[in-house]
Amino acid sequence: MREKLLQLEKISRQLDPPSGKRDEVRKKIIDYSENFLNRIENINAFNVHENADAGLLTFPINEEPIDVSLALSLLKNHVDTPGLNPASGGHLGYIPGGGIFYSALGDYLADVFNRYAGVYFGGPGAVRMENMLIKWVANVMGYPEDAGGNLTSGGSIANLIAVVCARDASKIKAREFEKAVIYMTKQVHHSVDKAIRIAGLKECIVRHVPMDENFKMKTGELANMIKADKMSRLHPLMIIASAGTTDTGAVDPLDEIAKIATKHELWFHVDAAYGGFFILTEEGKQKLKGIELSDSLAVDPHKGLFLPYGTGVVLVKDKNILNQSHFYQANYMQDSVSASDELSPADLSPELTKHFRGLRMWLPLKLHGVKPFRACLEEKLLLAKYFYAEVKKIGFSVGPPPELSVVTYRYIPKSGNSASFTDLSTKVLTKEEATAAENDFNKRLIEEIQKDGRVFISSTMIDGKFTLRAAILAHRTHLKTVDTLLEMLGEKVRVLEGKYL
Numbered sequence: 001m002r003e004k005l006l007q008l009e010k011i012s013r014q015l016d017p018p019s020g021k022r023d024e025v026r027k028k029i030i031d032y033s034e035n036f037l038n039r040i041e042n043i044n045a046f047n048v049h050e051n052a053d054a055g056l057l058t059f060p061i062n063e064e065p066i067d068v069s070l071a072l073s074l075l076k077n078h079v080d081t082p083g084l085n086p087a088s089g090g091h092l093g094y095i096p097g098g099g100i101f102y103s104a105l106g107d108y109l110a111d112v113f114n115r116y117a118g119v120y121f122g123g124p125g126a127v128r129m130e131n132m133l134i135k136w137v138a139n140v141m142g143y144p145e146d147a148g149g150n151l152t153s154g155g156s157i158a159n160l161i162a163v164v165c166a167r168d169a170s171k172i173k174a175r176e177f178e179k180a181v182i183y184m185t186k187q188v189h190h191s192v193d194k195a196i197r198i199a200g201l202k203e204c205i206v207r208h209v210p211m212d213e214n215f216k217m218k219t220g221e222l223a224n225m226i227k228a229d230k231m232s233r234l235h236p237l238m239i240i241a242s243a244g245t246t247d248t249g250a251v252d253p254l255d256e257i258a259k260i261a262t263k264h265e266l267w268f269h270v271d272a273a274y275g276g277f278f279i280l281t282e283e284g285k286q287k288l289k290g291i292e293l294s295d296s297l298a299v300d301p302h303k304g305l306f307l308p309y310g311t312g313v314v315l316v317k318d319k320n321i322l323n324q325s326h327f328y329q330a331n332y333m334q335d336s337v338s339a340s341d342e343l344s345p346a347d348l349s350p351e352l353t354k355h356f357r358g359l360r361m362w363l364p365l366k367l368h369g370v371k372p373f374r375a376c377l378e379e380k381l382l383l384a385k386y387f388y389a390e391v392k393k394i395g396f397s398v399g400p401p402p403e404l405s406v407v408t409y410r411y412i413p414k415s416g417n418s419a420s421f422t423d424l425s426t427k428v429l430t431k432e433e434a435t436a437a438e439n440d441f442n443k444r445l446i447e448e449i450q451k452d453g454r455v456f457i458s459s460t461m462i463d464g465k466f467t468l469r470a471a472i473l474a475h476r477t478h479l480k481t482v483d484t485l486l487e488m489l490g491e492k493v494r495v496l497e498g499k500y501l
């Protein structure tokens with residue numbers, strides 16, 4: 001048996017490469033990443049791809065190792081080149097993140113030391129760091145010092161945790177779910193719909209509160225709906241507002257909604273996954289007024305603090321509610337219950353073992369200080385205003401002025417009748433046909449932008465209209481990027497109009 005053990009040990013030890021080998025592999029990986037970072041301003045934000053990862057599939061996982069150079073060339077060709085490049089400042093689609101460098105180093109340290117961040121007993125420093133970050137976010141958002149919270153993998157799980165807390169705090173029984181009512185606008189992020197379903201609340205009534213012309217919740221209508229539901233003996237359960245919708249960046253009137261929630265004793269959740277960290281700026285502070293009055297909120301450091309993907313935050317004002325919904329005392333963990341004041345993340349979320357996410361947030365905040373984060377957010381607000389004004393000048397029709405850093409716009413072809421690009425030039429179009437033709441033009445326009453690839457934008461449908469978006473949030477997006485997009489839009493419109501005349 002000893003001989004067999006020694007044989008196995010020899011092979012097992014391959015999992016722990018010696019210093020020389022670590023140097024060799026690390027150097028190649030650092031060279032590869034530095035080469036990327038040094039060229040980032042000139043690398044496309046998007047590369048059109050077809051069946052992009054077929055190459056990876058020709059190298060299946062098997063018993064034998066491959067060399068690090070081959071592994072890196074596989075990554076380069078099949079992972080890091082095709083599709084969207086979220087590290088690029090040219091990423092103006094969806095909601096960009098960016099991925100600041102010191103977070104990557106934080107992840108490196110978190111992974112090398114592999115500190116346990118789930119329970120205070122095992123990782124007191126790691127847990128304390130996470131709790132300290134939660135306190136900082138609570139403070140920034142105007143929540144009390146002793147609010148509860150958790151570093152999640154992103155906004156979706158943050159929303160889920162909050163919805164579970166709202167459900168449990170209401171003490172509502174499953175048999176009453178079909179009489180419970182949830183209020184939100186149609187612009188709420190779909191992760192909220194998912195959270196409601198996953199939390200077992202799909203039988204609840206979801207009331208879509210009408211919005212004004214700026215896509216904000218109409219609070220008068222909200223109040224009327226709640227009153228009517230109470231009269232009908234329904235059970236109003238919670239209001240979910242957005243602090244920065246994904247489509248247009250709209251912020252619901254949070255302080256007015258808070259008053260209604262308090263008056264009618266409803267849980268008030270704010271999805272601030274995208275917009276929340278703008279509160280670090282003076283302008284954002286004004287726009288997000290009332291967020292501090294919510295019962296819970298979701299906010300994403302992997303959006304507004306430019307962290308690489310994988311970090312969200314949920315805050316719950318009453319930490320006991322968060323704790324009661326998520327704690328568990330397993331027999332095999334009896335030694336790890338501690339008398340400390342520090343709550344353990346494992347008792348505040350569905351996760352037990354978790355990635356030590358705190359380090360990827362703590363390290364950049366400590367090494368940079370908060371100042372450059374604030375400046376970067378202020379720059380994004382201003383860039384959105386600049387883009388809004390300039391895109392109008394080159395003939396685009398625009399949505400509402402940007403509340404935060406999302407601009408919506410579309411091009412209405414000027415070549416006489418909009419049918420000119422659908423080969424219907426002699427026919428007078430109905431309103432529907434004209435919209436369809438305009439939609440078609442904007443769809444072609446975005447395809448051209450994506451084929452070009454220097455800047456990436458995405459689109460959405462607003463009231464049946466194919467609408468282009470510019471979401472300005474990546475830390476590497478600066479004036480030059482926005483000018484490039486304007487130039488590309490002008491150029492592609494000229495080509496398309498010429499083509500379809």
Ligand SMILES: Cc1ncc(COP(=O)(O)O)c(C=O)c1O
Pocket residue numbers: 095153154155156157189191244245246271272273274300312
């Ligand atoms: C407003 C809003 N809420 C929630 C989410 C979901 O967050 P995540 O993708 O981090 O899970 C997003 C994602 O873009 C969002 O924009």
